[in-house]
Amino acid sequence: MRRRNAVTVWAPSSSANLGPGFDVLSIALKEPSLRINLSTNGGDGIKLTLKGKYGEAIRANPEAHSGCKALRALMAKYGVDEGFEMVVHVDIPPRKGLGLSGAEAAGAVVAANELLTLALSKDELVHYASYGEPEGHLDNVSASVCGGFNIVVRDYVSGMPHVYSFKPPSDLGVVVIIPNVEKKSTEDARRAVPTLIYKSDMVGNVSRVAAVSAGFVTGDVESILKNIVWDTVVEKARADSQVYGNGIDWRFLEEEKLHLFKKYGIAETISGAGPSRILWYSISRHSQVVENALGYVVDRIKELGYDVEATFKTRPSEKGTYKLSE
Numbered sequence: 001m002r003r004r005n006a007v008t009v010w011a012p013s014s015s016a017n018l019g020p021g022f023d024v025l026s027i028a029l030k031e032p033s034l035r036i037n038l039s040t041n042g043g044d045g046i047k048l049t050l051k052g053k054y055g056e057a058i059r060a061n062p063e064a065h066s067g068c069k070a071l072r073a074l075m076a077k078y079g080v081d082e083g084f085e086m087v088v089h090v091d092i093p094p095r096k097g098l099g100l101s102g103a104e105a106a107g108a109v110v111a112a113n114e115l116l117t118l119a120l121s122k123d124e125l126v127h128y129a130s131y132g133e134p135e136g137h138l139d140n141v142s143a144s145v146c147g148g149f150n151i152v153v154r155d156y157v158s159g160m161p162h163v164y165s166f167k168p169p170s171d172l173g174v175v176v177i178i179p180n181v182e183k184k185s186t187e188d189a190r191r192a193v194p195t196l197i198y199k200s201d202m203v204g205n206v207s208r209v210a211a212v213s214a215g216f217v218t219g220d221v222e223s224i225l226k227n228i229v230w231d232t233v234v235e236k237a238r239a240d241s242q243v244y245g246n247g248i249d250w251r252f253l254e255e256e257k258l259h260l261f262k263k264y265g266i267a268e269t270i271s272g273a274g275p276s277r278i279l280w281y282s283i284s285r286h287s288q289v290v291e292n293a294l295g296y297v298v299d300r301i302k303e304l305g306y307d308v309e310a311t312f313k314t315r316p317s318e319k320g321t322y323k324l325s326e
Contacts, residue, residue, distance in 0.1 A: 040083065071108045
């Protein structure tokens with residue numbers, strides 16, 4: 001089969017650690033998103049160029065860049081010794097919990113799969129993309145590779161990932177709220193996760209993960225909204241460690257969540273390791289009140305001395321990373 005010299009792919013952002021589903025549940029979002037162009041250059045190593053809205057906000061370091069790390073893992077496995085040029089149009093804000101590194105890693109391996117005609121499965125693509133993530137966690141890259149709602153599991157025997165992907169309900173709406181909170185690193189956010197938890201918290205979170213998953217599988221938006229909102233383990237611990245910003249402890253966050261759900265029927269989660277918030281709502285039932293809910297959250301953010309950099313009124317993306325037309 002003839003190999004291409006260059007390929008361009010589109011990759012969605014994602015919201016991982018979805019509700020109570022730390023490191024397990026994730027969902028792809030239509031916006032924001034990024035594009036990656038990958039080409040062979042006749043040399044060796046990887047030349048990296050960053051463009052786009054946020055291209056100057058991150059360092060173009062091929063040794064640290066998640067897409068380059070994932071691509072090197074793929075190259076090592078298949079004995080690829082030629083050089084590549086990677087151009088990333090960075091239109092996902094960095095360090096905001098929207099899966100930029102996961103999208104970069106997903107885009108790099110999907111582009112390489114197309115460029116080298118490797119015919120890798122979705123699970124294999126997720127495996128190599130995970131080399132770009134801290135501790136190799138799988139949830140962000142699963143969403144950006146596969147699209148839709150994802151449950152990712154490491155096989156007990158082989159240790160390899162398997163992703164169960166489902167089409168999101170068409171009635172599920174999303175608002176992304178990006179505050180100008182300077183987030184600690186993802187590594188710091190992961191250190192805030194407790195290693196020991198109460199049995200009641202474990203049972204509660206597992207039950208809500210099951211209910212959220214059932215909601216996505218059956219298209220039951222009400223089940224998603226009622227259960228996605230509560231994570232009494234990771235979100236709670238991170239909030240009390242000020243990972244999401246000074247003053248945003250669990251008491252503050254719980255009060256906000258309760259108000260949004262009781263008054264509007266809208267669920268709020270922290271996206272990934274934060275600090276971005278996601279409002280989840282039924283398009284058919286909540287479209288008239290979603291702006292009020294958004295205003296409430298923005299006002300509370302401003303009361304703490306922060307501002308809102310951007311908001312996106314978007315939808316879950318049914319598509320994961322894919323090759324753009326040539």
